[in-house]
Amino acid sequence: MKNYKIAVLKGDGIGPEIVEQAIKVLDKTAARFDFTVDYDYADLGGVAIDNYGEPLPQATIDKCKAADSVLLGAVGGPKWDDQPGSNRPEAGLLKIRGALGLFANLRPAVIFQPLKSASPLKDSIIGDALDIMVVRELTGGIYFGKRGTYEQDGVQGAYDTEMYTVKEIERIARVAFDMAMKRNKKLTSVDKANVLDSSRLWRKTVIEISKEYPQVELNHMYVDNCAMQLVRNPKQFDVIVTSNIFGDILSDEASMISGSIGMLASASLSEGKSGLYEPIHGSAPDIAGQNISNPLATILSVSMMLKYSLDQPKAALAIENAVTKILETHRTPDIYEAGKAKVTCTEMGDLVADLI
Ligand code: IPM
Ligand code: MG
Numbered sequence: 391m392k393n394y395k396i397a398v399l400k401g402d403g404i405g406p407e408i409v410e411q412a413i414k415v416l417d418k419t420a421a422r423f424d425f426t427v428d429y430d431y432a433d434l435g436g437v438a439i440d441n442y443g444e445p446l447p448q449a450t451i452d453k454c455k456a457a458d459s460v461l462l463g464a465v466g467g468p469k470w471d472d473q474p475g476s477n478r479p480e481a482g483l484l485k486i487r488g489a490l491g492l493f494a495n496l497r498p499a500v501i502f503q504p505l506k507s508a509s510p511l512k513d514s515i516i517g518d519a520l521d522i523m524v525v526r527e528l529t530g531g532i533y534f535g536k537r538g539t540y541e542q543d544g545v546q547g548a549y550d551t552e553m554y555t556v557k558e559i560e561r562i563a564r565v566a567f568d569m570a571m572k573r574n575k576k577l578t579s580v581d582k583a584n585v586l587d588s589s590r591l592w593r594k595t596v597i598e599i600s601k602e603y604p605q606v607e608l609n610h611m612y613v614d615n616c617a618m619q620l621v622r623n624p625k626q627f628d629v630i631v632t633s634n635i636f637g638d639i640l641s642d643e644a645s646m647i648s649g650s651i652g653m654l655a656s657a658s659l660s661e662g663k664s665g666l667y668e669p670i671h672g673s674a675p676d677i678a679g680q681n682i683s684n685p686l687a688t689i690l691s692v693s694m695m696l697k698y699s700l701d702q703p704k705a706a707l708a709i710e711n712a713v714t715k716i717l718e719t720h721r722t723p724d725i726y727e728a729g730k731a732k733v734t735c736t737e738m739g740d741l742v743a744d745l746i
Contacts, residue, residue: 392425397457399434403673404683405463411685411739418743423705435465435479445482460666464673492658494565495526499644504717508649525566526637559595566631567603576628655690667691684722712745
C-alpha cells in the first residue's frame with residue numbers, strides 16, 4: 391500500500407482548527423482509496439517565534455524537505471506585530487518558499503455553483519461559471535530582490551528592486567503553459583512592459599517559450615488593465631501568469647470576484663513533485679478558537695495536494711465533489727445563507743469526511 395509522509399504546519403489563529411478538519415478528511419480519503427498517510431508536525435510563523443524565537447526554525451525546513459508534501463494552515467496575528475520585519479510570521483512564510491524552492495504558486499479562483507450569489511459581480515458578468523487559474527511566480531521579483539534603507543542629506547529613504555532572470559521567467563512560463571494545455575489553452579501574461587525593464591524581459595521570454603506551445607493562445611496585458619478586466623469581463627481569462635508582486639495583488643482580486651475567499655485553496659510547487667498547500671485566506675485571529683471558521687479551503691488544499699503532488703486524482707476529485715455537495719445543505723457562518731443548516735468548523739469537517 392502506498393504511504394505518504396506529510397509535514398503539517400498548523401500555524402497561527404484559525405490554522406490549527408482548519409488543519410485538523412483537513413487531516414480528518416485526508417484520513418478518510420486514504421482509507422477509501424487504499425493509501426496511508428503519516429504526519430510530521432512542525433512550527434511556522436507566530437507559534438515558531440513563541441517556541442523557537444524565529445518564524446522558520448531549521449527543524450521545520452528539515453521536516454518539510456523530508457516529506458512528500460507540506461500542508462499549511464495560516465500564519466500571523468496581532469501578537470507578533472511588534473516583531474522586527476525580518477522576524478515577523480510573514481517572513482517565515484517567505485523564507486519557507488525560498489528554502490523549498492517553491493517558485494510556482496497556483497491560485498485557482500472558482501465560483502462554487504451553490505455560492506454564486508456571494509460574488510459581488512452581477513450575474514450577467516459572471517455567467518454560468520467562473521474558473522480562473524492565477525500562476526504567480528513566488529521566489530523572485532521584488533520580494534527577493536535587492537533592498538535596503540539609507541539616509542542621504544538627512545533624509546531617510548528605502549528601496550526594493552524588481553529583478554528577474556530569463557531562467558526564472560522561463561520556468562514559471564512553462565508551468566503556466568502546461569497548465570493552459572490541461573485547461574482551455576488560453577494564457578494571459580501580465581506585466582508592465584510599457585514602463586519596466588524587468589517586464590520587457592518577462593514579455594520577451596514568455597513569447598520565446600510560447601513557441602514550444604503552439605496550441606496555446608497567448609495574449610499580453612498590462613497589470614493595471616488586467617485589474618480592470620478582472621471585474622469588467624472575468625470570463626475572458628483561463629490561465630494568468632505573472633510576477634510575484636502582481637500575482638499577489640491580482641490573486642486577491644480574482645478570489646474576491648468568486649465571493650468565496652474562505653473557500654479557495656492554493657498550491658506552491660517546486661521543480662520536483664513536492665509542494666506546499668494552503669488556503670488563500672489568512673489566520674483570522676479575531677475568530678480563532680471559537681470553532682466558527684470555515685475549513686473548506688484547507689480541505690480543498692488537500693485535494694490539490696492529492697492531484698498535483700501525490701498522483702491520486704480520483705481521491706482529489708472525491709474531496710472536491712464532497713465539498714460541492716455539502717454546500718447545498720450546510721454552511722459555516724462566513725458563507726451562511728437562509729434555508730441552510732449552520733454548522734461549526736468541526737461539524738463541517740465531519741460532514742465532508744462522511745461524504746468521502
Ligand atoms: C500571500 C500573502 C503573502 C505574500 C504575505 C503574507 C507575505 O499576501 O500569500 O499572498 O505577500 O505573498
Ligand atoms: Mg497576498
